[in-house]
Each structure stands twice: as C-alpha cells, then as structure tokens.
Amino acid sequence: MRLKLTTMTIILIVMALVSIVQGAEWEPVTGEENLRNFMSGIKAERTLPSG
Secondary structure, three states: OHHHHHHHHHHHHHHHHHHHHHHHHOOOOOOHHHHHHHHOOOOOOOOOOOO
C-alpha cells in the first residue's frame, strides 16, 4: 500500500512539473495582424469519406 501511495505521489509531482514547464513555452497570439502573420501559408485539407 505504501509503495502505491509513493508511486502515485511521484506521478502527480511529475505531471505537475511537466504542465508548468510546457505552460511556460506557449505564447498567446493576439491581435488581427499577429494572427494573420502566424496563420499565413497554413493550409487545411480534408478528404470526405464519400469522395
């Protein structure tokens, strides 16, 4: 039982640290001009199941 508790505690700590580190890497894109520059050249394509 103690091993399970220790393992779960370690997993929770690791998950919290990962989310903190990843959260620091994201930058919000705000404003019309910034969004236009960020999305320029991006193309979305989809093939429908019926052809």
